[in-house]
Amino acid sequence: MTSLKGKVAVITGSSRGLGFAIAETYAQAGASVVLAARSSKTVVQAVDSLRAKGYTASGLTCDVSALDQVRALAEHAVSTFGRIDIWVNNAGISGIYGPTAHIPVERFEQVLRTNIFGTYYGSVIALEHFVRQGSGKLINLLGRGDNGPVKFQNAYASSKYWVKSFTMALAQEYKATGVGIYAFNPGLVDTEMLRDLEAVQSFESKLNPLKTVIRLWANPPTVPAQKALWLASSATDGKTGLYVNVLGRQQALSGLLRDLMRRITRTPAPDTTLHITSITPNFPLPEGY
Numbered sequence: 001m002t003s004l005k006g007k008v009a010v011i012t013g014s015s016r017g018l019g020f021a022i023a024e025t026y027a028q029a030g031a032s033v034v035l036a037a038r039s040s041k042t043v044v045q046a047v048d049s050l051r052a053k054g055y056t057a058s059g060l061t062c063d064v065s066a067l068d069q070v071r072a073l074a075e076h077a078v079s080t081f082g083r084i085d086i087w088v089n090n091a092g093i094s095g096i097y098g099p100t101a102h103i104p105v106e107r108f109e110q111v112l113r114t115n116i117f118g119t120y121y122g123s124v125i126a127l128e129h130f131v132r133q134g135s136g137k138l139i140n141l142l143g144r145g146d147n148g149p150v151k152f153q154n155a156y157a158s159s160k161y162w163v164k165s166f167t168m169a170l171a172q173e174y175k176a177t178g179v180g181i182y183a184f185n186p187g188l189v190d191t192e193m194l195r196d197l198e199a200v201q202s203f204e205s206k207l208n209p210l211k212t213v214i215r216l217w218a219n220p221p222t223v224p225a226q227k228a229l230w231l232a233s234s235a236t237d238g239k240t241g242l243y244v245n246v247l248g249r250q251q252a253l254s255g256l257l258r259d260l261m262r263r264i265t266r267t268p269a270p271d272t273t274l275h276i277t278s279i280t281p282n283f284p285l286p287e288g289y
């Protein structure tokens with residue numbers, strides 16, 4: 001089994017979903033883990049649940065879009081566990097689905113502040129530690145849009161495109177330092193992000209195809225968490241600049257085959273319920289749009 005024994009890992013956005021699964025997987029592999037998210041209640045619950053299983057975990061309330069809070073998170077990790085070896089910029093939000101100019105400005109901006117500035121702050125603060133140490137693993141989360149534009153998901157998709165470019169440039173800049181810098185697209189992960197959605201009024205039904213996509217290709221968070229474990233482990237030593245995407249051709253094909261088998265064996269389809277909240281557009285949509 002891959003070991004992270006003796007390592008200290010900070011995972012942002014880890015009170016639930018993929019971030020929590022990564023924290024648990026790292027803890028299982030022997031790491032001391034530091035969890036963080038905006039809601040203090042859920043951070044405490046997440047830390048308690050890991051400690052109840054005998055893992056070494058600590059937590060801090062942290063909004064990654066605020067530089068001072070990200071700095072405080074790093075200080076918390078060092079004062080609690082003595083050092084930082086792995087930093088995962090996992091915190092991310094998807095924002096409102098719909099045409100860009102019709103989305104309230106502050107909501108569009110919140111996606112950019114979380115996904116772009118959160119990743120930027122986490123990266124530079126982690127690198128301050130890693131470059132001094134001459135070691136460390138920085139993992140930045142990508143997502144839909146990291147390879148090009150996605151209409152009606154412009155804030156999220158363009159932010160992930162930025163994260164990919166930013167991460168690859170960092171990997172080139174710090175190539176000779178002994179620090180590993182990786183871009184990680186976890187594929188489709190069955191979390192709140194995928195199920196709890198917001199759409200501009202009259203765009204709700206455009207999200208229905210997502211049910212089929214979830215049925216065919218969504219993984220439980222434990223699946224990409226194993227890939228994140230591999231990225232954080234010694235297996236990637238000397239391989240800085242990796243871009244890993246869990247949803248490759250092979251996974252896409254096996255999702256189709258699994259669904260075919262399910263139909264043949266008349267197994268009931270998994271639940272793909274979506275919760276969609278309607279958002280009033282900034283200004284009226286054009287007729288027939």
Ligand SMILES: NC(=O)c1ccc[n+]([C@@H]2O[C@H](COP(=O)([O-])OP(=O)(O)OC[C@H]3O[C@@H](n4cnc5c(N)ncnc54)[C@H](OP(=O)(O)O)[C@@H]3O)[C@@H](O)[C@H]2O)c1
Pocket residue numbers: 012013014015016017018019036037038039042062063064065089090091092093114118141142143144185186187188189190191192193194
């Ligand atoms: N789910 C997918 O299919 C999928 C696909 C590709 C990529 N990803 C990426 O994977 C990452 C995790 O997604 P997920 O599906 O696990 O999302 P999720 O279930 O919605 O969980 C998001 C986590 O981030 C925290 N968070 C949100 N905003 C934050 C902020 N400003 N500062 C600190 N923490 C914050 C949330 O807690 P609080 O709300 O309490 O802060 C929560 O712990 C994201 O970067 C996402 O883009 C997900």
